[in-house]
Amino acid sequence: MPLKLITTADGSHSLLNEELNETYHSVHGALQESVHVFIAHGLVHRLSTPHETPLAIFEVGFGTGLNALLTLDFAEQHSQAISYTSIEAFPVTADVWQTLNYAATPEQKVRFEMLHHAPWETAQNLTPHFALTKLQTTLQNVSLPPASFDVIYFDAFAPNKQPELWTFDMLQKAARLLKPDGVFVTYCAKGQLKRDLKALNLTTETLPGPPGKKEMVRATKPVQV
Ligand SMILES: C[S@@+](CC[C@H](N)C(=O)[O-])C[C@H]1O[C@@H](n2cnc3c(N)ncnc32)[C@H](O)[C@@H]1O
Incomplete structure (x- = not known):
């Protein structure tokens, strides 16, 4: 899969999938987008x-x-303490991830390498507070116990590039993985996505997006569904 290194507007790198003509992050700022959508409006x-x-x-x-x-x-x-499970259909190879400029300090460099070197399909305690399970699979095929997660970072390629990951069935699969009070966050704010999340009985909010993007979506699973 042809991947091209690009620099986004905040100076952080991203990758361009040339086959899909789709970037891994917002061209307005990869780091800003991740911090805003997933860390601030999801985790925090x-x-x-x-x-x-x-x-x-x-x-x-x-x-x-x-x-x-x-x-x-x-x-x-x-x-x-965080237990982090991530799926990836097409892992980025070392010659590509080693060129990314995400590690600002030697400590972050060690952490970034640990994340990438961690073996697939097995849970690893990478640091005192962070355990990682990377699964090389697709959203379509992954099988995980229902009500397992407090937060879902839904960071698939955009619906116009990979519509099969944004179908009602895929969103329902994600919603089932959430615990009560669990939150689903994504950079996407398409009307159909919001209608589907509401139809799944998730409390759906449209929030201001990261720099360069108007909106994002967060959906919360009510205690009684
Ligand atoms: C927007 S990028 C993810 C960016 C990533 N979260 C990051 O921080 O760099 C979308 C990712 O989904 C992966 N992907 C493609 N098809 C998939 C599928 N069917 N199931 C799961 N992941 C898939 C792509 O290979 C790509 O790495």
């Missing part, structure tokens, strides 16, 4: 109300490992 938001520990996160699309790195950093900075 979920931690602001009563929750279990470790907090269980499920990511659709491990990709470059940027969301995972930011989450690991957060876990260590805040001594918050």
